[in-house]
Structure formats: structure tokens, C-alpha cells
Amino acid sequence: MFRVELRKLVGRPRTWVTIGLLAGLPALVAVLLRVTGVGPRPGEGPAFLAQVLGNGALFPAAALALVLPVFLPVAVAVLAGDTVAGEASAGTLRYLLVRPVGRTRLLVAKLGVTVVFVFLAVLVVAAVAFAVGAWLFGVEPLPSVSGQTIAAQDATWRTAVTVAYVAWSMLGVAAVALFASTVTDSPLAAALGALAALVTSQVLDLLDAAAALKPYLPTHYWLAFVDLFRTPVLWRDVGRGAAVQAVFIVVFLGAAWANFATKDIKS
Amino acid sequence: MIRTQGLTKRFGGLVAVDGLDLDVREGDLFGFLGPNGSGKTTTVRMLLGLVYATSGRIELLGRPMPKAAREVLPQVGSLVEGPAFYPHLSGRANLALFDAAGPPPTGSRSRDRRRRVEEALERVGLDGVGRRPVKAWSTGMRQRLGLAAALLRAPRLLVLDEPTNGLDPHGTREVRDLLVELVGGGTTVFLSSHLLAEVELVCTRAAIVDRGRLVAQDRVEALLGPTGRVLVTTPDVGAAADLAAALPGVRPGERRPDRLAVHLDGTAPEALNRRLVDGGVRVRELVVERPTLEDVFLRLTGGLGRDRDVPG
Numbered sequence: 001m002f003r004v005e006l007r008k009l010v011g012r013p014r015t016w017v018t019i020g021l022l023a024g025l026p027a028l029v030a031v032l033l034r035v036t037g038v039g040p041r042p043g044e045g046p047a048f049l050a051q052v053l054g055n056g057a058l059f060p061a062a063a064l065a066l067v068l069p070v071f072l073p074v075a076v077a078v079l080a081g082d083t084v085a086g087e088a089s090a091g092t093l094r095y096l097l098v099r100p101v102g103r104t105r106l107l108v109a110k111l112g113v114t115v116v117f118v119f120l121a122v123l124v125v126a127a128v129a130f131a132v133g134a135w136l137f138g139v140e141p142l143p144s145v146s147g148q149t150i151a152a153q154d155a156t157w158r159t160a161v162t163v164a165y166v167a168w169s170m171l172g173v174a175a176v177a178l179f180a181s182t183v184t185d186s187p188l189a190a191a192l193g194a195l196a197a198l199v200t201s202q203v204l205d206l207l208d209a210a211a212a213l214k215p216y217l218p219t220h221y222w223l224a225f226v227d228l229f230r231t232p233v234l235w236r237d238v239g240r241g242a243a244v245q246a247v248f249i250v251v252f253l254g255a256a257w258a259n260f261a262t263k264d265i266k267s
Numbered sequence: 268m269i270r271t272q273g274l275t276k277r278f279g280g281l282v283a284v285d286g287l288d289l290d291v292r293e294g295d296l297f298g299f300l301g302p303n304g305s306g307k308t309t310t311v312r313m314l315l316g317l318v319y320a321t322s323g324r325i326e327l328l329g330r331p332m333p334k335a336a337r338e339v340l341p342q343v344g345s346l347v348e349g350p351a352f353y354p355h356l357s358g359r360a361n362l363a364l365f366d367a368a369g370p371p372p373t374g375s376r377s378r379d380r381r382r383r384v385e386e387a388l389e390r391v392g393l394d395g396v397g398r399r400p401v402k403a404w405s406t407g408m409r410q411r412l413g414l415a416a417a418l419l420r421a422p423r424l425l426v427l428d429e430p431t432n433g434l435d436p437h438g439t440r441e442v443r444d445l446l447v448e449l450v451g452g453g454t455t456v457f458l459s460s461h462l463l464a465e466v467e468l469v470c471t472r473a474a475i476v477d478r479g480r481l482v483a484q485d486r487v488e489a490l491l492g493p494t495g496r497v498l499v500t501t502p503d504v505g506a507a508a509d510l511a512a513a514l515p516g517v518r519p520g521e522r523r524p525d526r527l528a529v530h531l532d533g534t535a536p537e538a539l540n541r542r543l544v545d546g547g548v549r550v551r552e553l554v555v556e557r558p559t560l561e562d563v564f565l566r567l568t569g570g571l572g573r574d575r576d577v578p579g
Contacts, residue, residue, distance in 0.1 A: 004367045008353070091351025095416065098315045098347070099369030100340035265317040 001101055001109040009113045018075050019121050023128040025071060026063030030129070034136040047226045052133065055140040059133025060126040060159050061229060064166050067125060068222055073198055076170045079117055080177035081190030083110040084260065088185040088267035103261050111178060111253065118170045126163050150231060158233070162225045165238060172218050172245040173198060175252035182260040185267045215240065218248050268293050268424050268455045269314060274323035276309050276479075283309045285479035286323070291457055291472070296450045298466035298473035298487070299459040300560075302568050306479040307459045308348055311428050314457075315345055328424060341370055344422035346430050350413025354402035358393060358412050359384055361401060365416055387415040392441060406433035414442065418449075425449065428459045443469050467491070467560040477568040490563050493555050496520065497536050499527045499543065500552035510546040511539060528556075 009015055030052075033039055039053040040046070048062035064072075084107070087093035096106060133139075150158065177194035184190050201219040204210040214220050221241025227234035269291035276284040284306040291297045301307045312318040314325060316333030325332040327339045352361045362384045371379075388394045391411040401409065410433050417425060430446075431439045446456055447469055460466055466473055467487065474484040483490060501507050504527050508519040511529050517539065520528040529539060540553050558566075 001368060004364060007364070007367075012355070090353070091349065092353065094312075094315075094317055094347055095345075095351055095365060096368055097317060098340055098343070098345050099365060100316070100336050101368050102337065262319070264319060265312070 001105050002112045005109040005113040006116065009117060015079075015117065018079070019124050022067055022071060022075060022121055023125050026059070026066050026125065026129045027132045029063075029066060030059060030132045030136050047223060048229070052137060054137070056130075056133030056135070056137035057139045057155050058229070059137065060129040061162055061225070062133075063125055063129030064122070064162060064225070065223065068166060068169075069202075072121065072125075072166075072170060073173045074195065075121065076114075076118055076173045077177045077194040077198070078187075078191045080114045080174040081181050081192075081194055082187040083114060083178060084181040085184055085187040085190040086181075088265075089187060091267060093267055094265055097265060104257065107178075107182075107257055107260050111174075114174045114178065115171065118174060119167050122163050122167045122170065126159065130159075150229070158228045161228055161238075165225045165228070165242065166222075168242055168245050169218075169222050172248040172252075175249045175256070176218075179252040179256040179259070182256045182263065216244060218244060220244070268295070268328060269297075269457060270326040271310075271314075272324045274310070274313060274325060275321050276306070276313060276318065277321045283479055284313070284320075287476065287479070287481050288484075289474060289481070290484065291455065293455055294450065294453070295472050296446060296456045296470050297458060298470035299457060299476070300461065300463065300466060300473060300564060301476035303461065305476045305568070307476060308428060309479075310476070311345075311347055311426060311457075311459055314426060315343070315347065316340070317347070337370075341420060342423045343426060344417035344420060344424070345426040345428075346413045346417050347426075347428050349429070349432060350409050350416065352401045352409065352412065355400050357398045358388065358396050358401055358404070358408075358415075359398075361412070362387060362416055362419060366419055383419055387419045388412075390418055390445065391415045407435060407438050410434055411438070414445075423454060425454055425456045426459075427456065429461070430458070431460075431462065431465065439465070463560045463564055473560075475564060475567050482567040483563070487560070491557055491560060494558055495531055496556040497529050497531060497539065498552075498554045498556055499529060499539075499550060500525055500554075501527065501543070501548055501550050503548045506546065507543055507548045507550075510542055510548060514539065514542060 029049075033049070033053060037053070040050050046062065047065040048058045049065075052059050052062050084093065087096065097103065173194060176197050177190060180190040180193035181187070184193070198219060201217045204213055205217050205220050221237050221244060224237035224241045227237055269289055271287055271289045274284055274287040274289070275282070287306075287310060289310075299307060299310070309318060313320050314327060314332065316336045319333065327335075328342060330339050332339060352358075353364065356364065363380055366380050366383060385394065388396065391414045393408065393411050393415060396408070401412065404412070410430070414427075414430060417427065431442050434442060443465065446458070450456055458466065458470065470487050472485065473487050473490060475482050499507055502525055504522055504525065507527050508522065511517050511519045511527070514534055516532040517534050518530040518532065520530055522528075531539065536553065536555055540550065543550050
């Protein structure tokens with residue numbers, strides 16, 4: 001079943017257009033920076049961008065910081081929201097289930113391709129950003145956010161952990177969208193539901209009155225991966241972020257399963 | 268092949284299916300009839316494990332559903348509320364994808380897939396179809412492709428919901444012939460339909476539901492049994508009525524200038540005929556009245572045109 005789902009994902013032009021756009025935005029930013037030479041002043045603008053002008057090795061992290069707040073979660077929410085609800089609205093869900101494909105199996109396969117998509121998207125963004133960064137800005141030993149230099153090898157694993165962390169954060173989004181996808185038969189409603197949850201989280205995160213809630217918001221620690229580029233690495237927020245995501249992933253996947261396994265399929 | 272006991276489905280306060288006892292036997296071409304909103308589709312969905320029954324039991328091929336879905340459903344082909352496909356893929360690609368999604372049929376391997384797909388397409392007359400995506404197909408072609416998908420596994424039981432929807436008279440005829448051919452080959456067919464003429468033509472047994480309840484279930488011939496009336500065509504209507512009334516239990520009914528309906532109540536039609544002829548009535552025609560399936564349906568379901576709000 002997973003292979004069938006994978007074939008559907010890979011065979012759909014939409015997948016590649018989305019990933020292309022995701023990788024294209026940071027590339028566009030890089031070209032603009034290079035051509036104009038005008039970067040944000042240090043400490044302002046998106047994370048890392050100020051330093052990128054002098055060093056392309058930081059660009060993968062900068063690229064992820066660019067797509068993370070809006071673009072990437074929207075893409076993930078749309079894709080994950082479409083998984084079950086898309087089949088329901090097309091009517092193909094009932095034919096899959098009577099084939100028969102077990103409901104749990106179907107959901108696991110859907111989750112599997114979502115994971116593949118998330119990792120693929122994050123990896124492509126990072127890889128394209130690295131290539132573009134190296135080409136336009138050259139690769140130097142990294143000055144860390146804290147001031148000391150980071151060796152090239154060191155930068156590699158930090159970037160790898162960043163990729164994993166961002167992907168894990170996106171899986172939190174995917175879990176919420178997948179749950180929404182089992183609730184409604186409209187893929188649009190499912191994606192909007194997941195995005196509404198994220199927007200709520202981001203708004204609350206800006207509100208001082210919601211200070212007590214902040215550590216539990218799914219979006220609160222998204223940008224904590226910046227700490228991975230300090231020396232020594234500041235693990236605290238990254239760890240907390242990963243733990244918060246784990247809770248969201250487990251709870252919403254559990255809810256998605258409980259709902260889907262017992263639901264009357266009327267689509 | 269299909270047996271339900273007290274099958275009931277409630278959606279909130281709404282009873283869509285109410286204590287249904289169906290009995291479909293091996294080799295039947297079973298017609299499942301009912302007005303719109305009488306619970307037909309909900310029943311079909313429960314049989315296939317898509318909708319869970321509120322109470323009651325379902326047996327498919329002798330196994331309980333939805334518990335034994337994994338063993339039973341590979342031997343069941345179905346068409347539920349119209350076909351559905353991935354519109355950007357060709358018909359072949361769609362069938363291959365559906366085939367790959369489920370477990371392979373027993374004794375067969377996935378590499379036989381291409382052959383299975385070709386055979387199914389051929390059965391429904393789509394073997395010449397090209398690589399165009401399904402979204403460019405006509406409704407009739409999609410309906411055929413839906414049937415092909417149902418036939419992909421050479422099923423023992425076919426559950427079809429309105430299979431001739433959107434087909435032209437030619438296509439309808441072809442599907443009808445295909446169903447008869449399949450039943451001849453040992454497949455059992457459960458045909459949910461509101462096309463009474465279709466069911467009357469091909470089905471061996473039928474059930475009629477109304478507002479979620481079973482109102483009749485029998486062989487089609489039995490459902491269409493004589494009404495107990497004969498229609499006598501004669502110029503001597505008055506004399507015929509008097510003679511008929513003299514027979515025990517016989518009651519003359521509706522009268523027209525040249526025609527008389529007579530309720531026989533057990534008396535043989537030939538006895539009435541002899542009495543009339545002996546009495547000098549000029550009998551032109553004497554017909555034992557048989558209802559059409561439409562008559563039976565309308566009588567049992569209390570006529571059409573009532574407002575319904577029960578889903579499926």
C-alpha cells in the first residue's frame with residue numbers, strides 16, 4: 001500500500017511544483033542579495049541572512065528559516081490535508097477500502113508518504129540552498145552566532161540536525177492536518193483547519209498575555225534551530241521543541257486513527 | 268451469499284435502515300429496489316463495511332461482516348454510487364493502481380496484473396481505449412471502467428449500485444447481457460436499482476425496501492403473481508356481470524362499455540369463461556391480470572412523489 005501511495009505522490013506534478021517553489025524562494029533571495037549586495041543588518045531580518053553575504057555555508061540554515069514560518073507549513077498542511085479527504089472527495093476512498101485496504105493500513109501509508117514528502121521538501125530546500133549559497137557567496141569557515149568559528153565538518157552535522165529538526169516540526173503540522181483530513185471530506189477544509197491551528201498558535205506566541213501557554217505552542221520552538229549554530233550548541237530549546245512536537249504528533253495521529261477507524265464512510 | 272438479520276442503521280435520530288432481513292442465495296441475480304432515500308445505498312455500504320451498522324448482523328459469503336472483511340472483500344466486486352477514479356491517470360493506470368492497493372487474488376500474483384487489467388477492460392468493451400486520462404472520458408465510459416474495476420478480481424459476488432447510470436440504451440443492454448452472462452458463469456449479483464424494467468427483465472429474485480424497511484422479498488415471478496382479477500372484453504358487459512355474480516365468491520368489479528374486471532377469489536378463470544359462454548355472453552378476450560413490477564412497487568411503497576429526507 002505504501003508503494004502505491006508513493007507512486008501517487010511521485011506521479012503527481014503538484015508534488016514537484018510545490019517542492020520547486022519551496023526551493024525557489026531562497027534561491028531568489030540569494031540572487032537578490034548577491035546582485036544588490038544589500039543584506040539585512042546583523043541582528044535584523046530573518047535568521048542568518050545578515051551573515052550569508054560573507055559566507056554561503058550558512059545559506060541552507062538561512063533558507064530553512066525563510067520558508068519555515070509560512071511557506072513550508074502551508075505546503076505540508078495542504079498535502080497532508082489532502083491525503084484522506086482528497087480520496088473522499090474524489091470518491092476513490094470507498095473503492096480503496098473495499099479492495100480491501102484496512103483502514104489502519106491506509107492511514108499508515110498516507111502518513112508514510114507525508115513523512116517522505118516532508119523530508120524530501122526540507123532536504124531539497126537545504127541542498128539547493130547549499131548549492132546556490134556556495135556558488136554565489138563561496139564557502140568559508142562559519143562564524144557561529146556566538147562569535148567563534150565553526151569548522152566545515154562541524155557545520156555539516158549542525159545543518160543535518162537542523163534539517164531533521166525542521167522536518168520533525170513539520171511532522172507536527174502534518175499530524176494536525178492528517179487528523180483534520182479524517183474529519184472532513186473536503187481537502188480544502190482540512191488544510192484550512194490545520195492552518196487555522198497554526199495561525200492561532202503563532203498569534204498566541206506574540207501575545208504577552210498568553211505567556212503561560214507559550215512553551216506548549218507547536219510553533220513556539222520552530223526557530224530554535226538557530227541555537228544549533230552557537231558554540232557550544234544550546235540544546236535546551238531544541239530539545240523542548242522536539243518534545244512538544246512529539247506530543248502533538250502522538251496526540252493528533254492517535255486522534256486521526258481513532259476517528260478514521262470507526263467512521264462511517266459516506267463519501 | 269448475503270444474509271442480514273435485523274440490520275439497522277441510525278444517523279442521529281434518523282432511522283435509515285430498519286430491521287432489514289435480506290437473503291441472497293448463490294447464483295441469484297438479485298434486484299434490490301426502493302424509492303430514492305429508502306436506505307438502499309446505506310445498506311450497500313453496510314454490506315461492504317464502509318458504514319457500520321447500529322445493530323443487526325451481516326454475513327457475506329458465509330462470514331460475518333465487517334469482521335471478516337479481509338477474507339471476504341477480495342472475492343467481492345462492487346460499484347457504489349457511481350465510479351470514482353484518479354482523473355489525471357488513464358483507465359489502465361487507474362485499474363492497475365486499484366489492483367495494487369489490495370491483496371492479490373488467491374493463486375494469482377501481482378505480475379499477472381497487466382493481464383487482469385486487459386481482461387477486465389475487454390469484458391466491458393473498453394479494450395480499445397487509449398492512454399487518455401479518465402477526466403477526458405464520457406460518463407458512459409467511466410461507468411464501464413467502474414464495472415471493469417469491479418470485475419478485476421473475478422469476484423464470486425458482485426454488489427452493484429445503479430450500474431447502468433449514464434449509459435445509453437446500447438450500453439444498458441450490454442451491461443444487462445454481461446450480468447446475465449456472469450450469473451451464467453456462477454457469479455452472484457446483487458443489483459441495487461430503481462430501474463424497475465431492468466430488474467424485471469434480468470433478475471431472478473428481488474427485494475423491495477421502503478423507508479428502510481423490507482416490504483417484499485421473493486422470486487420475481489412470485490412478486491409478479493396473478494392479482495386475482497381477470498379482465499373480460501365483451502360487448503355484453505351487463506349480462507356478463509350478472510352471470511359472474513352468480514358464481515360463489517366471484518365479484519364483478521370495475522365496468523367499462525366493453526370491458527369488465529372480475530375478482531375471482533379462488534375460482535378458476537376457465538370456469539368463469541365457461542359460465543359466460545354458456546350464458547350466451549360473447550367473450551372476445553379473457554385475460555388473467557398480472558401486475559408489472561412497477562405496479563407491485565408502487566403498491567408496496569405507497570406511491571412515488573412523497574417527500575423524503577432520509578439519506579442514501
